Amino acid sequence: MNHLEEIVSHWQQLNWDKKLSKVFGKYVHLIGDQIEVLKNSREKTSIWKLVMTDGSEYFPIVLKIFKVPLKENQMLEINMYARAYSVYHEYMPKLYWLEPNEDTQEIWMVTEYVKPLRGQIKLVPQHLGRIIPTIAKFHAQSFGNRFSQHAHLFDTSLPQFDSPEVRKKGMEYMEKTRQYLDEAMKDPNLKELVEPKYKAIRKILKKGPLFFPELIEAGQCLIHGDLHVHNICCKNASDDGEWDIQLIDWESVKYGSCWYDLVILVEILIDFRSDWQKNEEQIRTRCVRLYAEEMKKHGITFKEDPLNLLKKAYLQRTLEKKLAKHLQRALNGQKSALLKRYLEKVVVWGEELGLI
Incomplete structure (x- = not known):
């Protein structure tokens, strides 16, 4: 209608x-x-x-x-x-x-109807501290073995991060990524951007589709899957007091690494916000530390450095799908606000985390 x-x-x-x-x-x-x-x-x-x-x-x-x-x-x-x-x-x-x-x-x-956060307040990095405790509480409710208490609420249509179907799709997207990288090297408008990263990314792609099994080992839970600011609502957004956070648009919900939600909430937001990027290391470190502290309140700890888990989830998400989509967009003559950041961070973090 x-x-x-x-x-x-x-x-x-x-x-x-x-x-x-x-x-x-x-x-x-x-x-x-x-x-x-x-x-x-x-x-x-x-x-x-x-x-x-x-x-x-x-x-x-x-x-x-x-x-x-x-x-x-x-x-x-x-x-x-x-x-x-x-x-x-x-x-x-x-x-x-x-x-x-x-x-x-x-x-x-x-x-x-709950007011979207966007439009109520001009988001600054400190505001993420008002959102993260709710996200941690949501994740903790179904983390690891706790999900078994809620499994009856979901059928086989719930996507699973480590399922054969998801891995197969990841392999298909990675093949597209290789294809698009080759096409970009022949495109006069993209070659200068892609060429310095081309060999390193081709080398990294050979290690897929599951680049970091430790994301599964660190624990999975129900995640929102599309946790950008458009999907975050709050009745009382202000600079004073706690925020009553609610999430909308649950069409991307899945069972997977909790760090995927943090990637979208924190890291992709940094990628879009050029005014945040001069302090990006400080912002992500503070957010990751807060998230780990909140999860600990709910009885959940991470053996691996949480900052590394965030970076690994970012790379896994980018390499299994997002890089292909943004390369395709650029090849079609459309603007991609994230392609340059994706290329740079895949190589820098890929080397840091042992993919190169």
């Missing part, structure tokens, strides 16, 4: 005011002229911000509409709300309702 008029029409036909009145415990109704589209993709999902009222208070909600047949990533998010919400609700917006719409061959999910 892609148009506002359709939303309002089906909302009325399916009596959603009545359904949500049961949830809120009082009569509420939709304010028809306060509907905002947050995302609209005919092939995937559409996301709408709506406002309910009881006449005196206002209750912002999110309506997320999934197209049927569902894609694998859509099934993962629906499962998080339909089955795993009882365990992980602390880290998620409140679920108000979830049901199929048979008339439109869609699934409608209604949740609480």
Whole structure:
């Protein structure tokens, strides 16, 4: 469903005011002229911000509409709300309702609207210290053997970092990386950037697809999988007090190394923020230390230097997929804000960590 008029029409036909009145415990109704589209993709999902009222208070909600047949990533998010919400609700917006719409061959999910962190506050490195404790608590809940207590909430569709399927995909992407590196060496716009790193990266790729088994040995857990600032929400973001962090967009959830989430939250953010890069070593060290301290509070320690685990997860993630995607983007004439950083860090950290 892609148009506002359709939303309002089906909302009325399916009596959603009545359904949500049961949830809120009082009569509420939709304010028809306060509907905002947050995302609209005919092939995937559409996301709408709506406002309910009881006449005196206002209750912002999110309506997320999934197209049927569902894609694998859509099934993962629906499962998080339909089955795993009882365990992980602390880290998620409140679920108000979830049901199929048979008339439109869609699934409608209604949740609480929580303000995205982005837009509330200008993010500075110190703010990561407000986010990391929540992420550590989330990871610790299913870390290692603890996941067995929650395994019944997930089916075989939950991606596993060390599964044969993931390794096979990693090998396919690495073959593409080799191909794209060769093409880049023939491209006058890319050769100067790629050539100094070409031989080293080709040598590193021979050691895949699992470059660092110690990432598995260090312990795995349920991870969000796409932990960038757009997917982090907070009711009360300010420079004072603790933040009540909740995460949205659970379509990339998987069972894997906890350090993958830290890579996206910390390291990829550093890669994008040129103004942070002059202090990047200090920022990542402080974040990794805080994360390790928070995990220790939950009974989890790491035998290997946590900073090395972050770097290994960054390299594994980059080499198994991301470098190929950004090389392809550059070869297609599109801008890639990360390609230069990927090339540089793969070689520098690859040598530091024994891949070269």
